[in-house]
Amino acid sequence: MIQVYEYDENFFLTKPILIELDDEDKYIIPENCTEIQPPAFFKSRFYPEEQTWKEAATLEEIDEILRQAEQETETLPIDILKTQNAKLTLRVAATEKENGLRRQREADTTLLIAQLQKQISELKEVK
Structure with missing residues (x-):
């Protein structure tokens, strides 16, 4: 054939x-x-x-x-999943960034409190 x-x-x-x-x-x-x-x-x-x-x-x-x-091209389920995955990945990245900024603020606040406590202790010793 x-x-x-x-x-x-x-x-x-x-x-x-x-x-x-x-x-x-x-x-x-x-x-x-x-x-x-x-x-x-x-x-x-x-x-x-x-x-x-x-x-x-x-x-x-x-x-x-x-x-x-x-x-005429139909959106394939895999393409929909890829788009959803990309959006979720962006959300996770944004949340991680926010958490990092929050932790930095907490660390700055903790340092400030420690510095203030040290200054208070020093003032008490001077009296």
Whole structure:
């Protein structure tokens, strides 16, 4: 079995076709087909005289195809989870920053209290 590529009357790719061996163990390839695999073009056109495929889509057609594909793309559950994970990671980072600032304020306050207690002790000793 081989795969060939069918093209229409304007030589545009229509579909791949599987060809089976005939009774004489030969592959009979239809006239509007080629064994040459087309590259991954948006709009493949076959040139029989050159035995090659070429891109036939204009830039505008390609842009339109890409725009439509982008609009039709569904949000995958993994993408939703990635977004949620990113938001939660930002929340955790913000909370850790707030906790760090709170601990710094507590340390500053504790130091201030200790300094004031030392000054009070020194004043009591002077009296």
